[in-house]
Amino acid sequence: MRYWVYCIALLLILAGLLFQFIGKQPIETDLLALLPDVKQNPVAEQAADRLTSLLSERMIFLIGSQNSVEAKKSAEAFTTSLRESKAFKSVQAKINAPDLDSLIxxxxxxxNGLLVSDDLQALIEGKEVLNKRLISRLASPFAHGMISVSKDPFGFYSNWLGHLPYRNLRLQVSDGWLMASQNDNTWILASTALDGSPFTPSIEEKSLHAVHEATALLKKEYPDVKILRAGTIFHSSVIRKRAEQEINLIGGVSLAGIILLILSAYRSLKVLSLGLLSVGTGICVGLLTTITIYGRIHLMTLIFGASLLGEAIDYSIQYFSVRLGAGESWEPHSGLRNVSPRLMVALLTSILGYTALTLTPFPVLSQIGVFAISGLIASFITVVMVFPFALSDMQKILPRRLLKLSGRFMTSYKDRLSKLHVMVIITLILLISALGLFKLTSNDDIKLLVSLSPALVQEEQQVRELTGVSGSSQFILVEGSTDQEVLENEENLGKLLIKEGIEMQGVSSYVPSCKKQTENRIIYKKRMADLKAIMSDIGFTDSAIHSMALTARNNDCMTVDRWLASPISKPLEHMWMGKTQHGYASIVLPSGYKSVGDLAMAVNGISGATVVDKPGTISKLIGKFRRLAGWALIGAIALVSLVLVVRYGLINGGGVLLPTVLSLLVTASLLGYMAIPITLFHVLALLLVVGVGVNYSIFLVEGIDQENSTTLGVLLSVLTAFLSFGLLSFSSMPAAHNFGVTLAIGLFGVALLSPISVVLKGK
Amino acid sequence: MDKRMGIALAICAVVTGVSAYANAITVKEIASHVGENSVIHAEFTQTRKLVALKRPIVSKGSVAVAGGKGIVWQIEHPYQATYIITKNSIAEVDQDGRKKSGQAEQAQQFKQVTKLISSLLELNEKDLSENFSMLSSGTLDQWTVNLAARDTLAKYIAKITMRGGSFVDEVTIEETSGDSSQIQFHSARKDEPLSSRELMLIQGR
Incomplete structure (x- = not known):
């Protein structure tokens, strides 16, 4: 009866799950969601977001050909196709050429307040220098500038406009297209604004479909044309596809392995289906709990989750082993009484391991923890509630050979190992590990979290080079109590940085501070009489001299607001953050520095300037959590040993814990010997070795009176865990890979060593 | 895009001898006639007439074209200055061939200029025709080419006229502002080797 109640409840859970999945598409692929919130300076954070969103909600394309006419034609075809797909908020292709006149x-x-330093110097030096400049300007066929000699005789204004760092943008306008050239190729820029977040599957699907169609069309009509792409969405799509493949592979192979192992040991479809019921329930409940708590589930959770199969099956395996071991004397309820204590201890230790994960501030790690804990509890409940009713008869066909083998494995251990041997083994392991541990190094690089497709990264790099648009996540935040103070701080910063060979791009290049403009204006006005005299000597007309003199009249400053109001500022407006909770702020992009350390040194002590290095900050944070996880590991060992001592007493409890501790040392020292730097994810895996590995010793010690079947059960558990976690090591995500390898090695070590617990208890 | 381009362009057209995309005479014919990829030396006189000036400004000097490698443009009067034009840049250099400090870095518009120059150096009609429509007349011994600027360039350059025979003899650039420049070439010599200073200027820097 209870069997059916349970099955109906399970169906309801599944229905709820399906509803959730279809209703909200709760699979999260945003890699930034992996990261904890970094909140040192909220303004810096806003600034970083501002820069990231430039690339994250856009797709950027460069369409290239050796023939510029063909490049333009193909860009036209490409963008028309994108536009007709209606997949985007907007498609930007041709632009209204930024008119030189509107800049002027x-x-x-x-x-009169806008002077390049060279001209300012000439104005200070006096008449002779200025006279020479004017003559050379008139006689040279090259030194003309943007404005005609009659309107800007000395070229001061031309020079100022010419010095604007637009040259950092390598793009030029040709027939309304933004164009970049390199070697013999002409590249045309086109971009699209996505209809929403790049991490929304529906947006991703329709956007990429549209790009695919447009690319196919282009390849058909212009087979020689090349396309370069940049944008977060391309990465997220690759990562999602890869992750989905991995989930299927890891889930599928470990499921197949589990089915094979269980069938070979217990020879019954009914047993198999019960085992799968327990695991299935665990996974469904895990999913449901995670989605209920977090709203969405991250792909990474699913990958780790798929590997949980191997652990969830342990409870079933223990139950089946007890039934196998009992033989004819099998009675479901006394069997349950026999098996449930060890299952409870095992569950408790696992929960302790996973709780440590849940408490980390990494949203994804805590998700994995919640997923695992709820899933394991559900599997456990399935075993104790359903199995006694569903499996009331004894096991009829015995896997004699397997039982014999397992028995021999255990007896050979027990026969050959005395307590003295065990002591020697322990000493040896301690010695060897100590050396390896000494060699351990660590690595907290942010790249641990994410491995981006190298081909895509290279394409983006090429786009960056061609366009001169940097997508850097390192920048300098400049703050001040007023907008003028921000500009002045930028100017001071620029002066100091240039001494270190670092160039910067900021709003103050386009809008000098009013202070600087006023200083310039005073010098300019003072020299007015000389300027007029020079022009008159050379033979300028009176009207030309008069209109030059008019430029001296202005007393106003060019301001940021005036700049922002013009379409000229459009490509750069994200640099000005305007009013913030601290006052005013702007973003300055430095270039030409060797390392962030150098940059920070150069900026150090300049008022209002802060170097923002998001990847660096995150790496520091990862390091912090790695150390934290190290302490959690020690804490978890302490807690688990407490549970074990309460259950088995001091000496036997220690014996149960020993294999796990030894395996931890071996695994960690192995990393040292192999010169693999230890990462947060290695430490977290070690944490789980504690939670999961200690189960093997528990099962062996508890099932000592049914030695053969218990050993077989533990061997099955080890194999399934090895299968599922081992498969995780094939993951393309460095985090999952490190996690999987460590767990597989660690658990294998525990399995090899856990007979020690029996030896220590037995004699 | 500015008129520096038009002017620099015209000069290069002149000195490299890319001149007539004539119906009667082909580019290749003209180019080989005037001396494609060969070293040419000449003297020049430039006369600029500006609306803002009561009298024209005249400058004189010499030019050396190093057959596709670059151009050395030396002004001797009314002051001394040397400009080096290569495929990717135009720069004023001092006596030692060092780029003069304080010169504005090349803006994008300027890069367009140099690109056009290099397309001229390579006799790249395709690139040229993007910015100018060309009309030529005459014979190989006495030809005229009119270049009419298109698009943005047309805002600044009204008309460029080139005349020549065995060499380019004269270039006239008329700007929309009413200003104009005329450059006359004389004493042109073909295949006189580059002086060591000219070589240093082109290769050095």
Whole structure:
């Protein structure tokens, strides 16, 4: 009866799950969601987001050909196809050429305050220098500048406009297209704005489909044309596809392995289906709990989750082993009484291991913890509630050969190992591990979390080079109490950075502080009489001299607001953050520095300037959590040993824990010997070795009176765990890979050593 | 895009001898006639007439074209200055061939200029025709080419006229502002080797 109640409840859970999945598409693929919130300076955080969103909600394309006409034609075809797909919020192709006139007009009124340092120097030096400059300007066929000699005789304004760092943008406008050239190739820029977050599967699907169609069309009509892509969505799509494959592979292979192992040991489809019921329940409940708590589930959780199969099956295996061992005397309820204590101890130790994960501030890790804990509890409940009713008869066909083998494995251990031997083994392991541990190094690079497709990264790099647009996550945040103070701070920063050979791009290049403009204006006005005299000597007309003199009249400053109001500022407006909770702020992009350390040194002590290095900050944080996880490991061992001592007493409890501790040391020292730096994920895996590995000793010690079947059960458990965690080591995600390898090695070590617990107890 | 481009362009056209995309005479014919990829030396006189000036400004000097490698443009009067034009840049250099400090870094518009120059150096009609429509007349011994600027360039350059025979003799650039420049070439010599200073200027830096 209870069997059916349980099955119906299970169906309801599954229905609820399906509803959740279809309703909200709760699979999260945003890799940034892996990261804990870094909140040192909220303004810096906003600034970082601002820069990231430039690439994250866009797709950028460069369409290249050796023939510029063909490049333009194919860009036209490509963008038309993208536009017709209606998959995007907007598709940007041709632009209204940023008119040189609107640039000239924007600043014209304020030109008496806008001087490049060279011209300022000439104005200070005096008449002779200025006279020479004017003559050479008139006689040279090359030194003309943007504005005609009649409107800007000395070229001051031309020079200022010419020095604007637009040259950092390598793009130029040709027939309304933004164009970059390199070697013989012409590249045309096109971009799209996504209809939403790049991590929303529906957005991803329709956007990539549209790009695929447009690319196919292009390849058909212009087979020689090349396309370069950049944008977060391409990465997230690759990662999602890879992750989905991995989930299927790891889940599928470990499921197949489990089925094979159980069938070979217990020779019954009914046993198999019960085992799968327990595991299935665990996974469904895990999913449901995670989604209920977090709203969405991260792909990474699913990958780790798929590998949980190997652990969830342990409870069933123990139950089946007890039944196998009991033989004719099998009675379901006394069997349950026999098996449930060890299952409870095992569950408790596992929960302790996973709780440590749940408590980390990494959203994904805590998700994995919640997923595992709820799933394991559900599997456990299935075993104790359903199995006694569903499996009331004894096991009829015995796997004699397997039982014999397992028995021999255990007896050979027991026969050959005395307590003295055990002591020698322990000493040896301690000695060897100590050396390896000494060699351990660590690595907290952010790349541990994410491995991006190298081909895509290279494409993005190429786009960056061609366009001159950097997508750097390292920048300098400049703050001040007023907008003028921000500009002044930027100017001071620029002066100091240039001494270190670091160039910077900031709003102050386009809008000098009013202080600087006023200083320039005073010098300019002072020299007015000389300027007029020089022009008159050379033979300028009176009207030309008069209109030059008019430029001296202005007393206003060019301001950020005026700049922002012009379409000229469009490509750079993200650099100005405007009013913040601290005052005003802007983003400055430095270039030409060797390392962030150098940059931080150079910026150190400049008022209002902070180097923001998001990857660096995150790496530091990862390091912090790695050390934290190290302490959690020690804490977990302490807690588990407490549970074990309460259950088995001091000496036997220690004996049960010993194999796990030894295996931890061996695994960690192995990393040292192999010169693999230890990462957060290695430590977390060690944490789980404690939670899971100690189960083997528990099972062996508890099932000592049915030695053969218990040993067989533990061997099966080890094999399934090895299968599922071992498969995780094939994951393309460095985190999952490190985690899987460590767990597989660690658990294998525990399995090899756990007969020691029996030896220590037995004699 | 600025008119520096048009002017620099015209000069290069002149000195490299890319001149007539004539119906009667082909580019290849003209190019080989005037001396494609060969070293040419000449003297020049430039006369600029500006609306803002009461009298024209005249400058004089010499030019050396190093057959596709670059151009040395030396002004001797009314002051001394040397400009080096290579495929990717135009720069004023001092006596030792060092780039003069304080010169504005090349803006994008300027890069367009140099790109056009290099397309001229390579006799790349395709690139040229993107910015100019060309009309030529005459014979190989006495030809005229009119270049009419297109698109953005047309805002600044009204018309460029080139005349020549065995060499380019004269270039006239008329700007939309009413200003104009005329450059006349004389004493042109073909295949006189580059002086060591000219070589240093082109290769050095």
């Amino acid at each position: 007009n924007l600043y014209a009124r304020y030109q």
